[in-house]
Amino acid sequence: MTAASSPVITTYSDDRVALKAWIKAEALALGFADCVIARPDAQAEMARLEEYLKRGYHADMDFLGENLEKRADPTLLVPGTKCIICVRMDYLVETPKPRHVPDAPNHGIIARYARGRDYHKVMRGRLKTLSQRIKARVGEFESRPFADSAPIFEKSLAENAGMGWTGKHTLLIHKKSGSFFVLGELFSALDLPFDEPTTKHCGSCTACLDICPTQAIVEPYMLDARKCIAYLTIEYKGIIPEDLRRPIGNRIFGCDDCQLICPWNSFAKVTPIEDFQPRHGLDRLSLLELWQWDEPTFLAYTEGSPLRRTGYQSFMRNVAIGLGNAPFSLEIITQLNAQRELHDEVVQVHIDWALQEQHHKQS
Known part of the structure; x- marks a missing residue:
């Protein structure tokens, strides 16, 4: 934060709650489905990641074992960060039938998030706009947008600020919106009040574990990427093990099965963002x-x-x-x-x- 900008931000020092509310309203106006203010601290997630790496569940995604200090302490990634503005963006263009996995064996099934424009581009563009709007109101401050593009525990940060809870399939779930959304972050030098975690609501349900075609969810909250169809069809570039080919079925880019079967996705919201509409018939080829x-x-x-x-x-x-x-x-x-x-x-x-x-x- 520059010295010149400090007096402007200080104007809000006695009403940080009002500024926080205004930022959230601006985020919603930009098409984000939710906005929370997170602490720049993800130390609690380290033990789970270290166990994940120890078991080899990361497959050949060696980058997950890099920059662990920055993952745990976001202020090392962007010095001067005082809070992280976490947003979510819904991407469904139509609400799926509850607990229903469509059967269309002659079609190429592409995960719903990937049928339109790349969400990374959509997310970064709107986060930059959000930052510009905040600066127009309070003056210059250091900020940096991210959309799954850096060593960040984005789910953990969002969860710790109440955006939802991590389901047994390892995806974030929102009680009133399900899990068909993507996350983004705006690291910020603004001093804003933090939001608090919500409660978990998976209970005894094991629908996602039971439905997984390759049984990649080896236990609640633990996913073996070496078996995961999303990893195999997107990240992995080699010869897919023969015993996994039949379970992959006709899923040619990613897999939505664990989300489709989740009872919380009966509340999934349709996106207002035109960029997520399918291109070139990718929902029906x-x-x-x-x-x-x-x-x-x-x-x-x-x-x-x-x-x-x-x-x-x-x-x-x-x-x-x-x-x-x-x-x-x-x-x-x-x-x-x-x-x-x-x-x-x-x-x-x-x-x-x-x-x-x-x-x-x-x-």
Whole structure:
């Protein structure tokens, strides 16, 4: 914080509660579904992360074991931080049926958050606007926006400030809004009153553990990424273990099953943000339609989309698995054979497996 800005902020020193309320109102006006003020302290999360790393549940995401000091103490990441303005952004464009996992075996299922514009871009842009609006009111202060882009315990920070509680599937749940939302943070040098944690409400429910196709939720609040469909179809670039291919089904980018089955998502809200509307029919494309994509088509249809994260070959690997798991079709066999030589060795392994699966169903 600069010396010149201090007198302006001091104007609010006797009414920090009013400033906090105004910031929250501005956040809602920008399309955020909620806004809380968190302490810049995540020390309590360290023990759980260390156990997670010890068990190897992070797979090859070695970055999770880096910058642990900054994760625990956000003021080391952004010096001068006095509070963290945490926001959530709902992304559903339609409310799903409660406790219902749709069955559409010939379609490529993409996680709902990834069907529209990349939320990282949407989140950062609106956080910057929020910061600008606050500065217009109180004067200059140090701030920095984040959207899943730094070593931050974002769920822990938001949870400790009452945005919800961590469910047994490890996602944050809000009592009146479910869990179909993404998080963002604005590190701030403003001295604002902190919000307090809420209570937990999973009770004895184990729906998310029971529904997980690969049993990746190995125990309540502990997820083994090595089995998680979201990790396997997005982050992992290699050959997916054969025993996990059938459980993946036709999920080609991420997985919503543990959220869809959660009773709290009967309260899930529809987003007012147009950017989350599906692009290029990504909520209804068949596996065979996706299999026709060449790399230029993939790049064109995924511009500004989270799907870019997989890369073309890994995306086609996922589609090949989906085709192997689809009901028997001579057209699928024909198309798999026709495209085989167009892909790298990793994809070819999964094409061969898919062909075997299709021929097995034929017999």
